[in-house]
Amino acid sequence: MAEPTILPLLRERRSVRGYDETHELATDDLASMLEAARWAPSAGNSQPWAFLVGRRGDVAHHAFVELLAPSVRRWAPAASALVFAVHQTASGPEEDAPLYSDYAAYDLGQAVAQLCVQAGALGLSCHQFAAFDHDGLAELAAVPPHWSVTTGIAVGLGVVSEVAPRTRRPLAEIAYGARFGRPWFRDGC
Secondary structure, three states: OOOOOOOHHHHOOOOOOOEOOOOOOOHHHHHHHHHHHHOOOOHHHOOOEEEEEEEOOOHHHHHHHHOEOHHHHOOHHHOOEEEEEEEEOOOOOOOOOOOOOOOHHHHHHHHHHHHHHHHHHOOOEEEEEOOEOHHHHHHHOOOOOOEEEEEEEEEEOEOOOOOOOOOOOOHHHOOEOOOOOOEOOOOOO
């Protein structure tokens, strides 16, 4: 059976670990990525996400780099921007605080996916990562206690140095019919 057709932008996506250190991320490009995230669907239109943004060379980027684990610090500082995703984990103390949704982490994932697809459409690469001091970032950025620092995203002009073929589990291992573990088939069987 032939592989289903998907957008080349999605099929060719890579989480690069090499970035062009001379690339300057245009403000309009960064804004369009954040705008794409802003328009992601969310439960009850709660939009329970936020982003901490640092462009290479600014104060925020420098502070963020200090919080990266050594494994990420080897490549992420060369990215044009470091973006950190946070999501709401409870309703806030404010009288008019938005209600908390059990789906906030899911909604954040959709927002980050849209940010990354928009970056790809702009010819940029994203690499999501979790190896950084989450508590340190929350303290540094004064993230409220009813929010959680989730992941980081390096964004920039990627330099593909990894030439190994990309692989994914077969569709039969991730798409099931009425019973978990029993593959869904396109022909309805």
